[in-house]
Amino acid sequence: MWMSTFARFALPALQRSTGVAARRVLGAYRAPVPPPSYLTSVQLRGQQTLSSASLPVGRHPVRQVRALNQERMVEVEWGDGGHSLYPFTWLRDNCQCPRCTHESAQARLLLLTDVDIHTGVKAVEVTNDNKVSIVWPDQHISLFDAEWLKKRCFSAAARQALREELFLNDRFFWDSSLVIPTADYQQVLEDDKAALAWLQALKRVGIVCLKGAPAEKGHVSQLGQRIGYMRMTFYGHTFQVEDKPMANNVAYTTGTLSTHTDYPALHSPPGIQFLHCIKQAVEGGESELVDGFHMAQLLQREDPEAFRTLSSLLVDFTDVGADYCEFRLQSKKRVIEVDSEGQVVKIHCNNATRDSILDLPVDQVQPFYRALRSYVDIMNRPENVVTFVMEPGDLVTFDNWRLLHGRKSYISTPNQLRHLEGAYLDWDEAMSRLRILRRKVHGDA
Ligand SMILES: [Zn+2]
Numbered sequence: 001m002w003m004s005t006f007a008r009f010a011l012p013a014l015q016r017s018t019g020v021a022a023r024r025v026l027g028a029y030r031a032p033v034p035p036p037s038y039l040t041s042v043q044l045r046g047q048q049t050l051s052s053a054s055l056p057v058g059r060h061p062v063r064q065v066r067a068l069n070q071e072r073m074v075e076v077e078w079g080d081g082g083h084s085l086y087p088f089t090w091l092r093d094n095c096q097c098p099r100c101t102h103e104s105a106q107a108r109l110l111l112l113t114d115v116d117i118h119t120g121v122k123a124v125e126v127t128n129d130n131k132v133s134i135v136w137p138d139q140h141i142s143l144f145d146a147e148w149l150k151k152r153c154f155s156a157a158a159r160q161a162l163r164e165e166l167f168l169n170d171r172f173f174w175d176s177s178l179v180i181p182t183a184d185y186q187q188v189l190e191d192d193k194a195a196l197a198w199l200q201a202l203k204r205v206g207i208v209c210l211k212g213a214p215a216e217k218g219h220v221s222q223l224g225q226r227i228g229y230m231r232m233t234f235y236g237h238t239f240q241v242e243d244k245p246m247a248n249n250v251a252y253t254t255g256t257l258s259t260h261t262d263y264p265a266l267h268s269p270p271g272i273q274f275l276h277c278i279k280q281a282v283e284g285g286e287s288e289l290v291d292g293f294h295m296a297q298l299l300q301r302e303d304p305e306a307f308r309t310l311s312s313l314l315v316d317f318t319d320v321g322a323d324y325c326e327f328r329l330q331s332k333k334r335v336i337e338v339d340s341e342g343q344v345v346k347i348h349c350n351n352a353t354r355d356s357i358l359d360l361p362v363d364q365v366q367p368f369y370r371a372l373r374s375y376v377d378i379m380n381r382p383e384n385v386v387t388f389v390m391e392p393g394d395l396v397t398f399d400n401w402r403l404l405h406g407r408k409s410y411i412s413t414p415n416q417l418r419h420l421e422g423a424y425l426d427w428d429e430a431m432s433r434l435r436i437l438r439r440k441v442h443g444d445a
Helices: 002-010 020-030 041-047 088-093 146-151 156-167 185-190 192-205 219-227 292-302 304-310 362-380 427-442
Strands: 062-068 073-078 083-087 123-126 131-135 141-145 182-184 207-211 239-241 257-260 272-279 287-291 315-322 326-333 336-338 344-347 386-388 395-399 403-407 419-425
Touching: 062 123, 073 088, 073 131, 083 088, 083 146, 088 141, 131 146, 141 146, 182 185, 182 192, 185 192, 185 207, 185 219, 192 207, 192 395, 192 427, 219 272, 219 395, 219 419, 219 427, 257 287, 287 292, 292 304, 292 344, 292 362, 304 362, 395 403, 419 427
Parallel strands: 182 207
Antiparallel strands: 062 073, 073 083, 123 131, 131 141, 207 395, 239 419, 257 403, 272 395, 272 419, 287 386, 287 403, 315 326, 336 344
């Protein structure tokens, strides 16, 4: 049942598990992240403002409003005593009237060149229906819905909560003790709640195995349509992972694949991968998984110099051949990509397609190898690797920006050819579907 397996990840981090390994992981996971966010959007909305967590959604009465002319801000005092500040310029720029905002496109019509970015206000008041009304010096009138304003509060706590609601960046880090979340394939296709739980767990844990997909081609495409559309690559709309003569990719052999992320030879590698097991080998072919973000966190702790090297040096990747059509790809990526706040956002690690071209000053070559080896050694520790066997009908969905996946070698016989069908998607499309489903299921956000 998908409910019971997802429930493990829905619990607050501290209650989630009592296993020693799990506690170690959770301990590592707990420190840098905000409160667990595997919550409904309703709960998240409650947290987003300074002190109004107890108020139900849709009920944020405005007690009073005043213009702070010195600071050029409107101050809203909420019914619960909390305050929010809104700069005049931002309010004018975001006027919701039909002259300033296109109603059906839900997009701004007002040109920035028509906004006085040093504007004052003529009058501010609360209307009887709990809206904030502003009269501007040119007599233009803006009306702002209280809930709309509340959601856009500029306080650090409110912005943090809204960021989490929109992007779900709070992750559950794991090691070999992970029990891979599962869901029923057919239920995900048909039931919005199941589809929402699937996408939320995919974002938070990085992997969900959908069970019971018919063991035939075409189901990765069907699942892709559940989100919207898939990512086309030089390997086609979908790709067949099997032992192929004159293989154009090391995946299309019976050999071992060390854990890797797919397609760093693209400057924007696919965010999500689907792999559907149609036929499994009689012997070998076990899958291996590693949480690249968690491993990067361990590296940063154990070998900060290596972390600095891998998150700063650009490495060359290449992929050359012919499949959907001819290709000759080159890219430059950091093995560990961090954002402006130092958070790890993508891993690019693929031993097969890391290029022999290495565009580094010669004295940085050895430090690069030392750093990469340090990261790979952490990833290869048995306590960090999840090993499992895909059964025919299993459709594994995982975060290709975060997880590294591999497989052990296998024996291919003429009457038992291992066959997986794969496809790529991107996170923007999956998160878009997640937000739509959340709105349908919870009726808000
Ligand atoms: Zn307007």
